Amino acid sequence: MSLLEVRGLVVGYGPHPVLHAIDFDVEEGEVCVLLGLNGAGKSTTVNTIAGLLRPQSGEVRLDGRSLGRRSPSARVKQGISLCPEGRRVFPRLTVRQNLRLGAWSRRRSPRAVREQHDLVFDYFPRLVERQDQLAGTLSGGEQQMLAVGRALMSRPRLLLIDEASLGLSPALARTVWEVTSRIRDGGTTVLMVEQNAGALPFADRALIMEKGTVLHTAVGEQIRNVNLREAYLGA
Structure with missing residues (x-):
């Protein structure tokens, strides 16, 4: 059983869905990078996991238990913490x-x-x-x-980080990514949203996202495949 399970998640703003029945798992004790271009639905995904958005259908499970309609504060107590986009x-x-x-x-x-x-x-x-x-x-x-x-x-048991590298120099972005490895080694699972493919070497799992769907999952050495970056993000 995975620490985080997302099943059939449909989320939208008004009548228009942004996420189209996405499915993925994050295993305990890994850094998972959710990678995609702007508008792919990455922030919507982590905001839904954190409880800031309610899905139209589907569910999010932590340790096999559905989070249902639990509030963001209740999810923090259950072990989910969000570092939002824009620092705030x-x-x-x-x-x-x-x-x-x-x-x-x-x-x-x-x-x-x-x-x-x-x-x-x-x-x-x-x-x-x-x-x-x-x-x-x-x-x-x-x-x-x-x-x-x-x-x-x-x-937290699960740390959600939304666009940590946004607006940072390459050196500072790398510093933040390096720390996620230490955070993982300290017992916290990390799900990190990124547009920057430079985060891939620090990931144990990569989810490639486009237009509200998860197109590809790569684990371990598959992440190091340069063709993966070219196919989904351009050279």
Whole structure:
């Protein structure tokens, strides 16, 4: 049984579906990259898994149990956390305060919050220097690190990251992708939405998406096949 199972998912805005009965699995302990061009339906997929959108049909299952119509906050408590597209940090709060808000679901466990706080600083040492700085004054790369760190503060089993590399230099994008491997090794499964094929070397599984459908699934060495990139994303 996979950690995450998506079955027959149809999601739309108004009468027009964006996702057309998609099916895929994400295994526990892997980094899965959902890859496709703009408008393919990638963000709609992770927003539905996080509970921000309701499907017209189909279901999402975690550990074999349907999430049904559970709210986003209930899904956080069940172990699903979303790092949204565009970072969306709280600009007038400090780095430390942003991280504390990410731990709201665990606020009654101060020790667990401290441990997760230390873990985030271990993943992103640059945030240690910035912990008392207002988030709105950080660079784009630092804000992305903070957004990922804030999502980790709830100690999720499944971390959803939407377009981590958007607007970042290649070097900073690579830094974020490298950290996802460490996050996986620390026991958190990662589903990462990307347009940038540079994320593929960091993936254990790749889902190629186009126009609301999952066209292809690649695992392990299949991901390294350059023809896969050319076929679905262009050379």
